[in-house]
Amino acid sequence: MAQDQEEIEGLIALMARLPGLGPRSARRAVLQLIKKRGQLLVPLADAMRHVAETARECLRCGNVGTADICSICQSEKRATGELCVVEDVADLWAMERAGVFKGRYHVLGGVLSALDAVGPEELRIPRLAERVREENITEVILALNATVDGQTTAHYIADQLEDMGVRITSLAQGVPVGGELDYLDDGTIGAALRARKAL
Amino acid sequence: MEWREEGVLLTVRPHGENAAIIEVFTAGHGRHAGVVRGGTGRRMSPILQPGAQLDLTWRARLEDHLGAFTVEPIRARAAGVLGDRRALAGLGAVTALLSFVLPERAAYPGLYTRSLTVLDLIEEASPHWPLAYLRWELALLDEMGFGLDLTCCAATGATEGLVYVSPKTGRAVSAEGAGEWAPKLLPLPPCLMGEPPESPGELMQGFETTGYFLEHQLRASLGDKPLPGARGRLLRVLAKG
Numbered sequence: 001m002a003q004d005q006e007e008i009e010g011l012i013a014l015m016a017r018l019p020g021l022g023p024r025s026a027r028r029a030v031l032q033l034i035k036k037r038g039q040l041l042v043p044l045a046d047a048m049r050h051v052a053e054t055a056r057e058c059l060r061c062g063n064v065g066t067a068d069i070c071s072i073c074q075s076e077k078r079a080t081g082e083l084c085v086v087e088d089v090a091d092l093w094a095m096e097r098a099g100v101f102k103g104r105y106h107v108l109g110g111v112l113s114a115l116d117a118v119g120p121e122e123l124r125i126p127r128l129a130e131r132v133r134e135e136n137i138t139e140v141i142l143a144l145n146a147t148v149d150g151q152t153t154a155h156y157i158a159d160q161l162e163d164m165g166v167r168i169t170s171l172a173q174g175v176p177v178g179g180e181l182d183y184l185d186d187g188t189i190g191a192a193l194r195a196r197k198a199l
Numbered sequence: 200m201e202w203r204e205e206g207v208l209l210t211v212r213p214h215g216e217n218a219a220i221i222e223v224f225t226a227g228h229g230r231h232a233g234v235v236r237g238g239t240g241r242r243m244s245p246i247l248q249p250g251a252q253l254d255l256t257w258r259a260r261l262e263d264h265l266g267a268f269t270v271e272p273i274r275a276r277a278a279g280v281l282g283d284r285r286a287l288a289g290l291g292a293v294t295a296l297l298s299f300v301l302p303e304r305a306a307y308p309g310l311y312t313r314s315l316t317v318l319d320l321i322e323e324a325s326p327h328w329p330l331a332y333l334r335w336e337l338a339l340l341d342e343m344g345f346g347l348d349l350t351c352c353a354a355t356g357a358t359e360g361l362v363y364v365s366p367k368t369g370r371a372v373s374a375e376g377a378g379e380w381a382p383k384l385l386p387l388p389p390c391l392m393g394e395p396p397e398s399p400g401e402l403m404q405g406f407e408t409t410g411y412f413l414e415h416q417l418r419a420s421l422g423d424k425p426l427p428g429a430r431g432r433l434l435r436v437l438a439k440g
Contacts, residue, residue: 002246019216020216112428112432117424117425117427117428119428143295146281147244147248147277148248148249148250148277148281148290148291148294151281151282151287152287152288152291152432153431155284155287155288155436156432157285158284159435159436159439170261173281184280185245185246185272185275186272186274186275186278187245187248187275187277187279188245188278190275190278191278191281194282
């Protein structure tokens with residue numbers, strides 16, 4: 001490798017570690033950045049430096065932002081008494097994209113896992129109980145994945161909050177919008193049938 | 200190298216961007232790992248849930264390679280129990296314990312059959328599954344070389360009135376044979392010998408005894424790793440009723 005290309009190769013190697021990018025696509029992306037230095041590379045470098053310096057977890061809910069308390073937790077409009085529990089920040093962002101939920105969130109940072117020895121202490125479950133007590137929460141919505149680990153965690157949280165006088169609900173499971181029965185797995189069809197409702 | 204067999208899915212770990220490394224338990228190949236390409240994708244995720252019965256084809260260039268699985272679903276047990284905390288805890292305990300204790304690529308056909316039976320009872324929400332699970336733990340201990348001998352009293356040879364298990368030998372002890380050692384012995388409720396439990400407390404006594412041997416003998420033989428938390432969660436759920 002030429003001496004003068006070492007830093008660029010280093011950047012390519014770093015980019016290739018990002019999800020969705022392999023060595024070839026990282027090389028294309030870096031080339032594009034260099035070609036559009038003023039429009040892309042410099043602003044991107046500035047933005048990344050700024051985020052690297054300021055990004056942190058919200059002390060209350062675990063969302064990622066650039067302030068100690070995220071904008072959702074700061075907003076009085078979001079103090080509806082509803083608290084949506086999600087596994088990960090990506091799930092919080094997905095809920096926000098849908099724009100349907102108007103309450104606040106609590107990010108667990110994972111789910112209980114026998115395999116990886118993740119117990120309640122490794123998650124933000126004790127903090128969740130504190131928030132339910134302190135923030136006049138009336139409903140806790142468990143928006144956890146419909147997997148064995150996700151639902152094991154949901155049942156565990158429901159047990160922990162059982163005596164706190166809050167309504168505990170979980171997301172429905174069934175046919176996705178645009179889903180065709182013929183292409184659904186047996187488990188999803190079964191769950192949808194069990195959760196059927198009168199029209 | 201190639202084989203095809205039916206098996207139960209024990210664990211799934213993401214591998215790279217959309218592949219997964221799964222562990223399955225089959226009658227002929229025991230606990231066996233392999234890669235499933237696209238295993239964390241939308242199509243495969245619902246199929247690759249612990250407890251699922253799968254038609255598996257494993258291929259690798261050499262016998263000792265990790266290899267890759269091609270899977271077809273046969274029975275998705277997890278979907279039916281996601282809403283039932285007891286059943287979900289039971290399914291989690293069975294798969295986690297199997298993954299924890301079984302050596303890789305060693306066949307245990309008898310244990311495989313018993314595991315299928317208990318998993319099916321859990322999925323069907325049979326009221327008898329906690330007892331079947333307890334008996335399964337006894338079978339697990341037995342297959343791993345730590346089986347309990349509940350046929351006669353270790354001290355007197357009596358076959359009646361057996362009410363304790365020796366934590367050292369795993370042998371049954373009668374009330375008469377226990378004498379002053381009774382407080383140091385483990386309970387032997389009738390449900391451990393195949394009789395239906397008269398109360399939930401009796402079942403919990405059975406779990407106390409199997410738990411002792413799982414923790415102090417089987418786990419201790421496997422190194423420093425703790426027993427999977429799934430078993431403890433199951434016991435808490437069952438104790439709650």
